[in-house]
Amino acid sequence: MGAPLPSPGVGPPPHEDAGACASCALSPGSARLARLGMDPGRYDHVIALAGNPNTGKSTVFNALTGLRQHVGNWAGKTVARAEGGFSYGGVGYRIVDLPGTYSLLSTSTDEDVARDVLLFGRPDVVVVVVDATRLERNLPLVLQIRQITGRVVVALNLVDEARRHGITVDTRHLTRELGVPVVAMAARRGQGVPDLLAAIAQVATTDDPPAPLRLVHRDAALERAVADLAAKVEARFPGVPNSRWVALRLLEGDAGIEEAVRNGTLGDLATPVEAA
Structure with missing residues (x-):
């Protein structure tokens, strides 16, 4: 097993301003990523990919697996599913793309599927993709998932769009507040993919993940x-x-x-x- 996660906020910030070529998943500096497409083969860890609709979740999925589209159905459901795999640092990962959902409070079949996998499937890592331009809309899902597990990485996507709108996000502060790694990304340009891979590997192998958030009611x-x-x-x-x-x-x-x-x-x- 790997070393425990460092204390939130410690260490260098994600390479938010790195050029597209330098942080591209196919660049020499990140050659440890091998996309395995629809056949992950042997895998050591399972990743669940969650997020609101229209956050770029599918782009992140494709960047990691090399898939353009792989759609099936969940067992006993009419909800579309996608999964694939990749190898990073000689370790195999199977990634399951959950339905895009705004909540885990079960008002739809999509939310049922996402909730059941996150709560009962016990994935080794949950990557939650959020839109940096609409962070306030996306954080409720992050907090709901944090109540279930501490094995979370937040992929702060669309930081390039946020900059164009004059929005900046303090990833160090957000990491401290959420208690889990927050990685700045522009997934469609390949930016931030190496940082995301490193965070996934770290969370997957830690023996001491953060505890789930516990909301204590005053009543x-x-x-x-x-x-x-x-x-x-x-x-x-x-x-x-x-x-x-x-x-x-x-x-x-x-x-x-x-x-x-x-x-x-x-x-x-x-x-x-x-x-x-």
């Missing part, structure tokens, strides 16, 4: 209800990840989670992460 009665329900979830489904998050979804009336508890399939909700 003591609500906190007791969450704790009691989480204990019951753990008792019925031993080993289920993040029982507190499951308890919160149950209290909020998440129909998909409720049905999975009733029929006993809660621990099986991540089966779509396996290759179809």
